Amino acid sequence: DAGITQSPRHKVTETGTPVTLRCHQTENHRYMYWYRQDPGHGLRLIHYSYGVKDTDKGEVSDGYSVSRSKTEDFLLTLESATSSQTSVYFCAISEAVGEKLFFGSGTQLSVL
Amino acid sequence: GNSVTQMEGPVTLSEEAFLTINCTYTATGYPSLFWYVQYPGEGLQLLLKATKADDKGSNKGFEATYRKETTSFHLEKGSVQVSDSAVYFCALAPRNNAGNMLTFGGGTRLMVKP
Numbered sequence: 769d770a771g772i773t774q775s776p777r778h779k780v781t782e783t784g785t786p787v788t789l790r791c792h793q794t795e796n797h798r799y800m801y802w803y804r805q806d807p808g809h810g811l812r813l814i815h816y817s818y819g820v821k822d823t824d825k826g827e828v829s830d831g832y833s834v835s836r837s838k839t840e841d842f843l844l845t846l847e848s849a850t851s852s853q854t855s856v857y858f859c860a861i862s863e864a865v866g867e868k869l870f871f872g873s874g875t876q877l878s879v880l
Numbered sequence: 881g882n883s884v885t886q887m888e889g890p891v892t893l894s895e896e897a898f899l900t901i902n903c904t905y906t907a908t909g910y911p912s913l914f915w916y917v918q919y920p921g922e923g924l925q926l927l928l929k930a931t932k933a934d935d936k937g938s939n940k941g942f943e944a945t946y947r948k949e950t951t952s953f954h955l956e957k958g959s960v961q962v963s964d965s966a967v968y969f970c971a972l973a974p975r976n977n978a979g980n981m982l983t984f985g986g987g988t989r990l991m992v993k994p
Contacts, residue, residue, distance in 0.1 A: 772923075801981075808986055809986060810884075810886075810969060810984040810985050810986040810987050811924070811969065811982075811984040812984075813981055813982075816981060826981065858923055858924070860923075860924075868914070868926040868929065869916075869924070869926070869982065871923030871924045871925070872923050873921075873922055873923050874922075874923055
């Protein structure tokens with residue numbers, strides 16, 4: 769299995785609070801991604817990174833920011849959580865364009 | 881834009897039944913196509929892929945053929961097992977996509993009963 773660790777695995781927070789999710793990889797892959805998974809929507813890309821300090825927006829980036837200060841770590845921040853951000857969040861990595869994605873085990877986030 | 885449409889689930893089958901999960905796509909050019917599987921409580925795993933028209937991806941008894949003329953990539957298995965119960969996602973990656981940003985379908989839950 770690809771070495772991808774997401775933390776925390778579960779989090780419950782209140783509306784308006786900041787939340788940071790962490791993705792850590794040991795594969796030295798260049799590309800890292802944050803997806804959210806919601807019933808009926810499949811997986812939707814929030815942000816991705818193509819190198820240290822190189823990031824770009826995905827399909828559903830509003831309300832989220834990311835940072836990648838090291839190859840192995842990709843952080844997703846909700847500056848002020850809202851109930852619509854209750855979801856399962858998956859981190860993924862890939863070695864190169866067109867190569868398969870490896871996914872972490874996910875973070876279940878509940879915003880009350 | 882790019883999109884992937886999958887049949888809605890859940891699909892419920894008895895063990896050893898034949899499985900088909902339909903997937904059609906809309907994309908510019910000739911994308912790569914994928915099937916990912918998600919077992920309960922886990923992240924997605926690549927099941928199979930095809931990178932050009934008429935290619936057949938296969939793995940663990942599952943198959944899917946890249947049909948350019950019908951823009952489809954249907955997943956099939958001749959005899960399903962209880963252990964195949966999972967959610968299956970069809971996805972595409974545009975060929976000139978610098979970020980390997982996959983577009984996923986909504987997922988199809990498969991339940992196999994003994």
